[in-house]
Amino acid sequence: MDQRVVSRHALTTVALAVLPLAFIGLFFVFPVVTILLRGFAPNGVLDLAAPLQVLARPETLGVAWFTLWQAVLSTLLTLCVGLPGAYLLARFNFPGRRVLNALILVPFVLPTVVVGAAFLALIGPRGPLGLRLDHTIWAILLAHVFYNSAVVVRVVGGLWAQLDPRTEEAARILGASRWGAFRQVTWPLLRPAVLSAASIVFLFTFTSFGVILILGGPGYATIEVAVYRAAAVLLDLPAAATLALLQLCFLAVSLVVYARLQQRAALSQRLVAARVAARPPRGRAEWAFVGVTLALLALVLGLPLATLVERALAGPQGYGLDNFTSLFGQSARGALFVPPIDAIRNSLVFAGGATAICLPLGLLAAAVIAYRRGVLASGFDALLMLPLGTSAVIIGFGFLVSVGQLPIDLRTSPLLIPIAHALVALPFVVRACVPLMRSIDRRLRDAAAVLGASPGRTWRLVDLPIVGRAALIGASFAFAVSLGEFGATLFIVRPEAPTMPIAIFRLLSQPGTLAFGQAMAMATVLMLVTAIAALAFDRLRTTSVGGA
């Protein structure tokens, strides 16, 4: 490679990275650094006495240890449910597959208050199963699996659906066992996507907040919960900053481990259209697999969702649509400041905005990470992941103390909501896109270059069709993250434009059967909107780029 080509490569990388970097810098690094500095140097002078005292507390160690092990265990359990689910949806055609594929995304968007209520109805006092698990670690783990299975199914399934099944079939013909063919052929190709998904699940569960408070009760605390208590309840900024930094350190280490594993795992391969790879199940073993996996998904994901719908339909005079009609009638009085229909519209507009901000930035960032290997690229990747692993209170309070210094005061702007959502959704878009982009066969790109195509043209002809699919998976996640986002939104000063999760939260904080029923009805509407959006994204994926 001559000097000119190298410098052009570097220029392209910089051009690709500049927008995502500016976004993260302005809306994540700047606010978080500002608030941490306030905590560590309250009077402009670095004061380490208070942070050291916080670290020396025995409960800090306990909280850190609990945070770590519950996250590891939650991630492993989520993989146990998500991987069979991913295989099922990637490889088999069966009636209802498309709907199931859309429904998988639904748990992901539900606010923790709603999931908490559903789980407590299911495994709390008076649960229909006769199984009391509330205030135990099992409730926390089950809720984490419920929330995060979609990440594994979608991120891993997205790649799995496009692995050429003939490779594995060839191995089988050559005498490999089913398991051997998987281990030798499919697993190495799949590993980047599995790692990608696992890293997100780990971050999500590491920073778990609502699930811990509601289902674990006061006996359990993650670092995130401790940060919340310090910042939002006690306004003890030195303690909050110390704990937030501790959380960030843990995450930095886990991201380095991730980068190491990912570096070894990347392989390029030939991808095929999803509909080529999927076929109806054949033989008893395959049908058994389909049946068992469907039963598992129904138990872990379907049962809590069904409980919500059941509570939404239940009324004092038996089952009916009363809660729904009252939601859209006049009786939703004081508890909601706006008609419920407005909350739905607000949610859709914010989700559209967050997707529009997030998708271009995510694609640019994914291109940098996928095509430029090395320390800088993985550092960039880690930086993008950090917002997911940073306490929502810290980001929210950070916005307040930093963004006010900018020439345009964004602190109370409605724009801040989709920006915050985009910050949370960005890692999902990147993680959905990078494995697909990396897997693009380099020889195809080289061939195009040899035949005289410019890098831009090569990208358009070779990469774009695959990137298009990745983008749609990413977009569906960004949209879903924004629809359900609740934690970060809660710590931003919000203008009066409540989203569906906020409306549910407000309805739930009133006594009265009607308010509760309305909250559950609104949650059901949120589920429906999500499922419809997911179906629409899937349809786009198969019609526009699926055949490429």
Add this chain to the structure above:
Amino acid sequence: MNRPILLTLAALAAVVVIVVAALSGIGTTPNPDAAGTPSPTPTTPPPPTELRLLTHDSFAVTTPEILGVFESQNNAKVNILRAGDAGSMVNQAILTKDNPLADVLFGVDNTFLSRALDANIFEPYHAAGVDAVPAALRLDARERVTPIDYGDVCINYDKAAYGDANPPPQSLADLTQPAYRSQLVVEDPGTSSPGLAFMLATIARFGETGDYTWLDYWRDLRANDVTIVSGWNEAYESSFSGGSGAGDKPLVVSYATSPVAEVYYASPQPAESPTGVVTDGCFRQVEFAGVLAGTKQPELAKKFVDYMLTTVFQSDIPLNMFVFPAVPTAPVPQLFTDHAAQVPEPVTMSPEQIGANRERWINEWSAATH
């Protein structure tokens, strides 16, 4: 750099600009359904002045009527900014005191008041109408905040679980009796506002010194198998057996006004609430409004505080926020007076005492209950 990438970047920038433009419309445009706003007069009036109200998630009034009255009287546009729960809101106001987010704040209560006052976030103001408010609610002698409403945190009980043979508890002391074993659910004072209020009630009642301290009381509650959950939702909706609760505990820490909501938010509305209130050992929470220091609209902000003490606003409070108006002469809806429990002797504590000891008490509480 080659052209396709430049073009892509340009297209992306365009998309971002369009989205920004579309979003900046949200929240700033007046609600088209706002029937209460006056129709435009032939001569174009000066554009309304914006008044920013920082408040918590539980703030509610009958809109657009109630805010519309103020807006048309003062040619103002009230923009509501929500900042989480009361504690989170106060903290955000303190963090931004050099460059305030809003002009007026509503919703700081007596448990967070001393923190807000110590941080000097308010401008003193003697509101018109505050003289009608009972002295017991006017907790700041320098009038940096104005009391707007109050409510009592009390034990609620499931009427179906008790009868003549097994009456509901009458006092805080009863809760440690074997008759009420495994029946009570309370909230963690570290994460819940009613939880904190209930803990403060026990401190005020049993004291920190003597033969039987508040911590002894909590150890007895623990021995009597009290259930502790993180927040009001988990306590009331999921653990409590009465009303809309789906749990199995007939006693819960909630509000003296929760029975009102049980009737109001039911379809059809019952003649009597399925829940009752133990009126002993209730902690009184007072909510205040204040003009934020550094506001660019001090006069309009003061007018809004005045407005919150008018009969129009005060009478609107009960069925929206389920608390009592601070002005005792303001008419209260019949449904509210019928079902809200009157607490003859609420427990109180000075905001300074709460502010100085909150963290220590929460830590001691944790040690005694775990």
